[in-house]
Amino acid sequence: MTDLSLRALKPWGRVDSIGNDPSQLLIQMETFSAIVRVTALDHCLQNLSERLTSIGFPVPRVNSAVGEEPCVIWLSPRDFLILHKTHPAGDVIEKLNSIIKEDEALIIDQTHGLGILSYAGDRALDLLSQGTSLDFSEVSFGKGESRRTSFAHLKVTIFSFQATSTIGQNMWMMVFDAPYADYLSQWLLHAQKNIT
Numbered sequence: 439m440t441d442l443s444l445r446a447l448k449p450w451g452r453v454d455s456i457g458n459d460p461s462q463l464l465i466q467m468e469t470f471s472a473i474v475r476v477t478a479l480d481h482c483l484q485n486l487s488e489r490l491t492s493i494g495f496p497v498p499r500v501n502s503a504v505g506e507e508p509c510v511i512w513l514s515p516r517d518f519l520i521l522h523k524t525h526p527a528g529d530v531i532e533k534l535n536s537i538i539k540e541d542e543a544l545i546i547d548q549t550h551g552l553g554i555l556s557y558a559g560d561r562a563l564d565l566l567s568q569g570t571s572l573d574f575s576e577v578s579f580g581k582g583e584s585r586r587t588s589f590a591h592l593k594v595t596i597f598s599f600q601a602t603s604t605i606g607q608n609m610w611m612m613v614f615d616a617p618y619a620d621y622l623s624q625w626l627l628h629a630q631k632n633i634t
Contacts, residue, residue, distance in 0.1 A: 463557075463558075463559040463560070463561040463562055463565060463630070463633070464556075464557075464558045464559045464562075465555055465556065465557050465558075465562075465565075465626065466555065466556050467553065467554070467555060468554040468555065468556050468611065469523070470521050470522060470523055470549065470554065471522055471523055471524055471525055471526050471527070471549070472508075472520065472521070472522040472525055472526055472527035472529070472530045472547070472549055473519060473520070473521055473522075473527070473547075473548045473549045473551075473552050473554070473613075474519070474520045474522075474527055474530045474531060474534070474545060474546065474547055474548065474549075475513075475517065475518075475519050475520075475544075475545075475546045475548050476517065476518055476519075476520065476534060476538070476543050476544070476545055476546075477516055477517045477543060477544045477546070478516040478517075478542065478543045479541065479542060479543055479544065480542065486538075489537040489538065490510070490537070492537060493533045493534075493536065493537055495508055495510055495520065495533075496508075496509075496510050497510065498510045498511060498512035498518055498584075499512065500512060500515075501583055501584055501585060502582055502583055502584055502597075503582055503583070503584045503597035503598075503599065503611075504582060507522065507523060507524065508520050508521060508522040508525075508530070509521040509522075511584050511595060511597055511613070512584060513584075513586060513595060514586075519548070519552075519595070519613065520534075521554070527547040527549045528547075531545050531547060550616065551615065551616050552613055552614065552615065552616055553613075553614050553615070553616045553618075553619050553622075554611055554612065554613050554614075555611065555612045555614070555622070556609050556610070556611045556612075557609065557610045557611075557612070558608070558609040558610075561633055562609075562610060564633050565626070565629055565630060565633060566589075566596070566610060568629045568632060569589040569590040569625070569629065570587050570588060570589045570590075570596070571587075572585055572587050572596065574598075574610075579598060580598070581598055581599055581608065582597075582598065582599060583597065583598055584596065584597035584598075585597075589612065589614075590621075590622065590625040590629075592614055592615070592618050592621075592622065593614075593615075594612050594613060594614045595612070595613040596610055596611070596612050596613075597610065597611050597613075598610050598611075599611070
């Protein structure tokens with residue numbers, strides 16, 4: 439049996455590792471320079487897909503997360519998040535303002551309001567499954583897909599993608615409200631004890 443004990447998960451640390459064997463379970467706090475939410479004010483926001491493409495942003499389909507730099511996550515027919523590791527929120531917002539009129543959508547910097555954890559390793563799904571009833575099978579939750587759900591009594595968005603890290607496997611990322619970082623850390627510390 440592999441020891442999956444958590445080393446101190448410090449909210450907002452650059453990389454907070456969990457587990458002694460990353461092939462079994464690795465959880466990291468992800469750092470993004472920009473997390474920007476776009477909420478259309480009208481269902482008829484015209485040509486949004488073409489507009490996003492014109493500034494180099496990928497266009498998500500329903501329940502998907504696309505791209506790496508930036509990554510765009512579908513939240514609802516009128517909402518999506520843009521995650522960028524290298525460009526600050528001001529730059530992303532400026533690009534968006536160049537293609538979206540003020541009365542068409544709200545463009546909000548949520549870089550400090552949201553936290554993002556990534557989960558990888560053979561036991562990652564065991565841990566994630568303790569907090570939500572989502573079906574994580576490939577058929578129900580394939581690569582590049584996203585779901586809004588409740589996790590450990592928190593409203594979150596979880597998305598999956600192919601890992602580019604040294605552990606070379608599938609990863610899941612969870613977007614959550616930053617004020618709940620301490621609660622989520624404590625919940626994870628408790629939940630990992632149930633993984634045998």
